[in-house]
Amino acid sequence: MSSNPISLTSRLSEARWIAGLLFVLSCFLWIDQERLSVFVVPAPLPVHTFLETVTIVIFASVFIVCWNAFGEVRKKSSVILAVAFLCTAILGFFHTLTFQGMPGFEAAGDMHKSMSFWLISRSIIATTLLGLAFDPEDSEISQMQSYGVLSAGLLATLGWGILVFAFPNLIPLTFIQGAGQTSFKVACETSLIAAHVLAAVLFYRHALRFQIDKSAEHLHIDRVPLFLATVLMAMSEVYFSIYAETSDVNVVIGHTFLLFSAIAIYRSMVALNIHTPYASLAASTNNLAKSAEELKLERQRLSRMIDTAIDGIITVDDKQEIILVNPAAALIFGYDVNELVGTSLNRLIPARHRETHKSHVQQFGEAGITRRKMGTHFEDFYVTGCRASGEEFPIEASIAHQLENGKRYYTVIFRDITDRKVAKEKMAKYHEQLSQLSATLQSIREEERKHIARELHDDLGQLLAALRMDLSLLQRDPSFLERNKPTINSMDQLILTAITTLRRIATDLRPRALDEGGLFFALQTLQRDFSHRHRINCELIADEDQLILDDARSTAIFRIIQESLTNVARHAEASDVQIEFQRSHTELKLNINDNGKGIVEEDMGKTSSFGLVGMRERIKAMDGEFQVLSTPGEGTTLEIRLPLAD
Incomplete structure (x- = not known):
């Protein structure tokens, strides 16, 4: 259906004029049957057969294109229309086969069968068009469902064929040679005319509505030629209901109107369905062109970003040859961009690190990881660059790799961290x-x-x-x-x-006890004095042999415990304190536990916490480890580990 309202209005006006002129002309012919009876078809069988065959071919074409219009996932309307016109074409073939009697069939009997096939085929068309005229919601059906509908239609057609051929008398008499149409035939034709007129009115209203609101269309069918087709089909049924002999010119006129109606149906149903995929292809082509333009702009934007980045960016292939380098990278290494593109990455790596770097990159590409950091620690000395002057400098970088057409590419984004390292x-x-x-x-x-x-x-x-x-x-x-x-x-x-x-x-x-009796005796004295002075139970778990240390370590440990007990007395609000020593050949472990209110995590890092700062400094001076474990309301534990000489 055209999306141009002016074109749609013009075509609708043309269809209305054509339908009006043909209706007026037909009215004169229907009224003046006496003058029209002068014209007789001398050989009706070839003429009728030719016209019916052309109509069958057009209906078969409607089936073929409607069936293939949407690929494997078809529209429900397209499938119903395709099956309906295929069944109509088959029944039309049966009508042609039996028309006026064929070899091996009695003439009167054959004419009745021919008219029976005619009524069945035209009823299918009228029902399908009328159902379409009520503008149902369209939907997609699967390939299996569409073949199910096709099988059901073919079985129904086969059933009608067997019924008409085997039991012709089940259908009332439709034609009497010399007398013309029976009342049953005329009643059927009248019903078909009424159905087509109603469908024509509905299609005309659809065409008017779609001039304003294109989004209201549910089915991909052009209503303008469909309106004309239903009008022509209604007029053709009038001609088929008034002829008395098979040589009557009304039959030829009716067939001609029916042929034009079939062409209009083909135009409305098939041509637009053919256009839909091409329209989609055109839209896809436009989208592809738009995407290509957007991709071009994106590449230009990315190129500008790479060129203006202050970090160096280098891309190499799996042979470690440079295929991309930005100005910042060239400046960092002291080269021009054109000097680096196409050369080996080894040019930028100190000779002693090239093999190590090559193996690292190879392992990285095979590990399944797409990106990682390099040189974030100063100990990663293999991540070292070499300037054009031969000067070496440290690099912090991130590396990523990707596969393109079976080849692996590596991109490194890096920065010179010489100043930071210094x-x-x-x-x-x-x-x-x-x-x-x-x-x-x-x-x-x-x-x-x-x-x-x-x-x-x-x-x-x-x-x-x-x-x-x-x-x-x-x-x-x-x-x-x-x-x-x-x-x-x-x-x-x-x-x-x-x-x-x-x-x-x-x-x-x-304490003189530290000098006179050693660390164990001094701690016992400290324990007793603390418990007596602060009324807090203090327990020392240690052996004298564990605490035989040099004067510096003994003094430091004594001061650490002394400071810890002072903090407990001032801040912890504890009732029990436990000091426990564990010694091995390589280290001395000291735990100080209390059941107080604990230390808030924010207070541990305060610069005003001189007690903890002093402990850390003393332990660091002895190359030890210090950890504070505290849970508010559950107490605090100080864990200290000091290495011992063998």
Whole structure:
């Protein structure tokens, strides 16, 4: 159906004029049958046979093209129309075979059979066209379903043929030689005329509606010629209902109208169905052209992106020959783009890394992985580039591969990380220096604490002890004691408190037990003092043999446990603490567990958490590992692993 409203209006107007003129002309012929009877067909059988044969051929053509219009997945309307016109063509052949009697058949009997086949075939056409005129929703049916409809139609046609040939009297008499049409035949023709007129009105209304709304069309059929076809078929049925002899010219006129109607049906049903795939092909061609243009624009856009990228991009084939390189890559290596295209990738790789790089790329292509990173660690020294000047530099890159026409291509996107590597090495050096400085400060601090603790204990402690001894001598003088007893007792208590405080401070600075009894004895003292001072149950699980270590490690472990217990007392709100040591030939493992409220994860990384920072620095100085495991509400565990020399 034309999508142009002006063309559709013009064709509909032409069809209306043709139908009107033929109807007016036919009215004169129907009325003036006496004048028309002058014309007689001298040899009716060849003429009727020729006209019927042409009609059958057209109907068979309708079947062939409708059946193949949509390929394997057919439209329901196309299948029904194809089967209907195939059955009509077969029944038309039976009608021609029996028309006016054939050899081996009685003439009157043959004419009745011929008219029976005629009525059945025309009823199929009228029913199909009327059903189509009601504009049903179209849908797709499978190949199996379409062949099922075809088989059913052929079986029905075969059944009608057997019925008419074997039992002709089952159908009322349709024609009497010399008398013409029977009342039954005229009634059937009248019903067919009414069906065709109704279909013509509906098709005309469809054509008018589709001028405005093309989307309302359900079936791919042009309604304008179909309207004309139903009008012509209705007029042909009038001619077939009024003739009295087979030589009557009405039969020829009716056949002529029927032939033109068949041509119109072919035009409306078949021509458009042929056009549909070609229209789809044209649309596909347009889409292909559009896609090609879009692909061209996409390639241009991609080319611009590659050319303007600040990262280097290189594509090589399976022979490691460069087939694409962007300006950034050429600039990084110190070449021109044209110098690199077509050359080997080995040109950009240091000689000592070429074999390693080749094997890595080959393994990557065979591993089934399409992309991965390279050179993200500075230890991947094989990912090293070589500039045109011979200078080597580190590269961070990602590589991807794809198969095209059986050949494998590799694309590398990379960047020069020389500045980043230099900065990383400087940062690592600064960090190492800071770690050494921290260890030195810890050592100096510990030595200073030891010195201060010794001075307090040996010098100030002895002075306080001597002062108390002098006070004891004064207490032996009865006269002096009687007058100053309250003062002397107060002085004695203050001196005793000062001595106790001095010992505690000296112990916090540097416990003498660590120097005199070792780490195990010092930890036992720390455990008792902690439990007594904070009323928190503290358990030490260790053997003295496990804690025989050098002075530096003993001091560091003591300070770590001391800091941990301080944190428990200040923040954990715990009631139990457990300190457990496990020692092997290669490492010493220390776990400190409490049942407190735990540490929030955000607090572990705070720069103000000097206790944890100090622990990490001490453990790092001993090349150990430190981990904090904490669940809010369930307590905290410190896991420490220290390597031991064999």
